[in-house]
Amino acid sequence: MHHAYLDEYTDLNSLIHRLDPRIKTIILFTFIIFIIMTKPGIFLSFACYALILMVLILFSRIPFGFILKKSLVVIPFVLLISISIPFIKNGRIIADYTLGNFKLRVTYEGLMSFFTILAKSYLSLLCMIILITTTKFSELLKAFQALKLPRIITLILSFMYRYIFVLQDELMKMQQAKESRSIGSSRWFHIKTLSNMIAVLFIRAYERAESVYLAMCSRGFRGEMRTINRFEIKTKDLFFLFIIIALLLSVKITVG
Amino acid sequence: MHIPDGFLNTPVVISTWALSVSALSYSLKRTKEALKDKMVPLMGVVSAFIFAAQMLNFPVMGGTSGHLIGGVLAAVLLGPYAGSVVLACVFIVQCLIFQDGGLTALGANIFNMAIIGTMTGYIIYRMISNSLGGKKRGIIAGAIFASWASVVIASFVCAIELSISGTSPLNIVLPAMVGVHVLIGIGEAVITSLVLGFVLKVRPDLIYNIA
Numbered sequence: 001m002h003h004a005y006l007d008e009y010t011d012l013n014s015l016i017h018r019l020d021p022r023i024k025t026i027i028l029f030t031f032i033i034f035i036i037m038t039k040p041g042i043f044l045s046f047a048c049y050a051l052i053l054m055v056l057i058l059f060s061r062i063p064f065g066f067i068l069k070k071s072l073v074v075i076p077f078v079l080l081i082s083i084s085i086p087f088i089k090n091g092r093i094i095a096d097y098t099l100g101n102f103k104l105r106v107t108y109e110g111l112m113s114f115f116t117i118l119a120k121s122y123l124s125l126l127c128m129i130i131l132i133t134t135t136k137f138s139e140l141l142k143a144f145q146a147l148k149l150p151r152i153i154t155l156i157l158s159f160m161y162r163y164i165f166v167l168q169d170e171l172m173k174m175q176q177a178k179e180s181r182s183i184g185s186s187r188w189f190h191i192k193t194l195s196n197m198i199a200v201l202f203i204r205a206y207e208r209a210e211s212v213y214l215a216m217c218s219r220g221f222r223g224e225m226r227t228i229n230r231f232e233i234k235t236k237d238l239f240f241l242f243i244i245i246a247l248l249l250s251v252k253i254t255v256g
Numbered sequence: 257m258h259i260p261d262g263f264l265n266t267p268v269v270i271s272t273w274a275l276s277v278s279a280l281s282y283s284l285k286r287t288k289e290a291l292k293d294k295m296v297p298l299m300g301v302v303s304a305f306i307f308a309a310q311m312l313n314f315p316v317m318g319g320t321s322g323h324l325i326g327g328v329l330a331a332v333l334l335g336p337y338a339g340s341v342v343l344a345c346v347f348i349v350q351c352l353i354f355q356d357g358g359l360t361a362l363g364a365n366i367f368n369m370a371i372i373g374t375m376t377g378y379i380i381y382r383m384i385s386n387s388l389g390g391k392k393r394g395i396i397a398g399a400i401f402a403s404w405a406s407v408v409i410a411s412f413v414c415a416i417e418l419s420i421s422g423t424s425p426l427n428i429v430l431p432a433m434v435g436v437h438v439l440i441g442i443g444e445a446v447i448t449s450l451v452l453g454f455v456l457k458v459r460p461d462l463i464y465n466i467a
Contacts, residue, residue, distance in 0.1 A: 029359065036261060036269070036360050074355050078260050081418075088428050117423065120262025121358060128355045137353065152284055152296070156345050159300020160307065164349075167301075167308040175312070187315050195450030198309045198324065202302075202333065202451070203459050209301035213294050223293030 009062045009133045016060035016134045021143035023237040027244050028131045032124045034248045038256075040116040045255040046123060052247055053126050060134050067133070071125050078121050085117065086110035137161050142229060155225060163205075171201055257414055257437070258350070258365055261358025265421040272417065273363030279371045280344055286337040299338065303345040306330055310346070314447065322443045327369055327410075328377040328403035329448045332395070333455070335464040336378035343370035364417055368410040377406030392456055395463065396449050403448040404441035411437035 010017070016024070031049070038045050057067060091109030098104075132140070138158065145154045174197045182189065213221075264272070288295055306326045313321040326346075331339030344366045350356040357365045381395075381402035388394030415433040419426035455462055 032261065032359055037266065070355070074260065077258070077356075081260070081263065082423075084428065084432075085424055088424055113423075117262045121260040124261035124358055124360070125355050128352070128359060132353055132355075140352070150281070150284070152288070153345070153348075155296045156299045156303060156341070157348060159297055160303040160345055160349060163301050163304035164307055167304050168311065171308050171312060190315055191446065192450060194312055194314055195447050196454045198312065198447070199451045199454035199458070201309060202305055202455065203462065205301050205305035206298075206459075206462055209298045212301065213297045216297060221293065223296075225296075 007136055009066065010136045012061055012134075014059060014061040014134070016056060016130070019134075019240060020231055020233050020237045021135050021139045022146050022231060023233065023241050024131060024135060025140070025143045025147060027241055028127045030245065031127045031248065034252060035120055035123045035127070037252075038116075038120065041112045042256050043115070043119065045251050046116075046119040048251040048255060049123050049248075050126075052244070052251075053123065053130070056130055057126075060130060062130075062133050067126070067129055070129055070133075071122065074125055075122070078118065082114055082117050085114040089113060142227065142231070146229070146231065163208075166208075167201060167205055170204065171197065174200070257368075257411060257433070258347075258357030259361040259414065259417070261360050263358075263421065263423050264361055264364055264417060268417050268421045269360045269363065272367045276344075276363045276366040276371060280340065280366065283337040283340045283344075287335075287341050290335070291338070299341055299345065302330070302334065302338075303342045303349075306342055307346050307349060314443065316443065322440065324447045324451075325369065325373075325407060325444055326448075327374040328381060328399060328406050328444075329451060331374050331378040331464075332381055332399055332402075332448075332452060333462060333464060336375055338464075339378065340370045340374045343374055346370075364414070368413045368417075369406075372413050373406040373410035376409050377402040380405050390466075395456065395466070396453055399452050400445045400449045404445040407437050407441035407444050408434060411440075 019027075031053075035046075035049055038049075057064065086106050087104055087110065089107050089110030091107035093105050094108050094111070095106040096103070097106075135143070138161075141154045141158050141161075145151055175194075178193055178197065182193065287299070291298060306329075309326060310323050313323055316322050327339065327343050330342045333339070334342065347357065347362065347366050347370060351359060351362045351365070381398040384398035384401055385394035388397055411433045412430070415426070415430040418424060418429050418433075423429070452463070460466060
C-alpha cells in the first residue's frame with residue numbers, strides 16, 4: 001500500500017538534525033510567534049525572516065524541492081479563505097472593476113492585509129516543516145513532554161502515531177477490494193459501502209485497542225510508561241538558540 | 257475547516273488556547289476516571305481510526321469529493337469527553353505532521369471542532385435520541401441532526417473568530433462560512449448516520465451509554 005511518508009528526511013545527519021529536540025522546538029515555536037506578531041505591511045521583516053529560514057533549510061540539507069512541494073499543498077486552503085480580503089476591506093481604492101452590474105473594488109489596505117496574511121501563514125508553515133522534517137516524531141513527543149505538555153497527551157499521540165499506518169493500510173485494502181468489484185455502481189452505493197467500511201474499521205480498531213491493552217497488562221502495564229530520556233543540552237545547542245533569538249530580536253527592533 | 261497561522265490576532269489566539277486547554281484538561285480528567293489505565297491505548301487507537309477515516313474520500317458531485325470530520329461520530333461512540341479528546345489529538349497530529357492548520361491557530365481549531373462542535377453535537381444528539389425513546393431510531397435521528405449542527409456551529413464560531421481578528425468583516429465571512437458548511441454538514445450527517453447504523457447492527461454494545 002502506498003503512504004505519504006512521514007519521517008522521510010529525519011534520518012539525515014546535519015547541524016539542524018543534531019540539535020537537541022527541545023532547543024529546536026523552542027527555536028521554531030519562538031520563530032512562529034515572532035512572525036505572527038509582525039505588524040501588517042512590514043514586508044522587509046518578512047523578507048529577513050524568510051532569509052533566516054532559507055539558511056536553516058540550507059544547513060539542514062533537506063532538498064528545497066521537497067520543502068516547496070510540502071508547503072504548496074496547504075497554500076490553496078490559505079488562498080481560499082483569504083482571497084476575498086482585498087475586495088472587502090475598507091480603505092483607499094486602487095482599482096475598480098465592473099463586471100456587468102457587479103462592482104469589484106480593490107483597496108490598498110485590503111491588499112496589504114492579504115499579502116501580510118499570506119506571508120505570515122507561509123513562513124509559519126516553513127517553520128513547522130523544518131521542525132517536522134528534521135526531528136523524528138517520537139523525539140518530538142519526548143521534547144514536548146520535557147517542555148511540560150501533559151504526559152497523557154504525549155502517550156496518546158505516540159500510540160496514535162503507531163497505529164495510523166496500520167489502520168490506513170486496512171482501509172486501503174478494503175477500498176481496493178471494493179473498487180475491484182463495484183465498477184459503475186451508483187453514487188449512493190459507493191457512499192453506503194464506504195460508510196460501512198468506516199464502521200468496520202472502527203470495530204476492528206476498538207477490538208485491536210482491547211487486545212493491545214491486554215497484551216500490555218500481561219507485560220506488567222499499570223498505567224505508567226517508562227522511556228529512556230537521553231536528551232542532553234550541549235553548549236552548541238545553547239549557542240544556536242542564542243544566535244537565532246538574537247537575530248529575531250534584531251529584526252524586530254530594527255525593522256519592526 | 258482548519259485555520260492557518262496568520263489569520264487570528266493575538267487576543268483571539270491567547271483566549272482560544274486558554275479555553276481549549278481548560279476544556280481539554282477537564283475532558284481528560286473525566287475520560288481518565290471512566291477508562292482508567294485502558295485510556296491510553298484506547299484513545300490512541302481510536303484517534304488513529306478517526307484520522308484514517310478522515311482520509312477516505314466520498315464522491316459528492318461532478319468529480320468533487322468530501323470526507324468525514326467525525327466529531328459527533330466519536331462522541332456518540334465514546335461519549336462527549338473521550339470524543340473531544342480524540343478529536344483534539346487528531347488536530348494536533350494534523351497540525352504537527354501535515355501542517356494542516358497553524359500552530360498558533362491550533363487552540364482555535366481544537367476549540368471550534370473538538371470542544372464546541374463535539375460537545376454541542378453530543379447535547380443535541382442526546383436530546384433528540386432521549387425524546388425519541390433512545391432506541392435505534394432515536395440514535396440515528398439524533399446523530400443525523402447533531403452531526404449536521406456540529407459542523408454548522410463550528411463554522412459559525414470560526415467565522416466569529418476571523419471577524420474579531422479583523423481578518424474579514426462579520427457580514428461577509430459569516431454567511432460565506434456558514435453557507436458552505438450547511439452543505440458540508442449534510443455530507444457529515446449522511447456518513448455519520450450510515451456508520452452508526454452499521455455499528456448498531458453489528459456491535460451495538462460499542463455505542464456509549466446506549467439506553
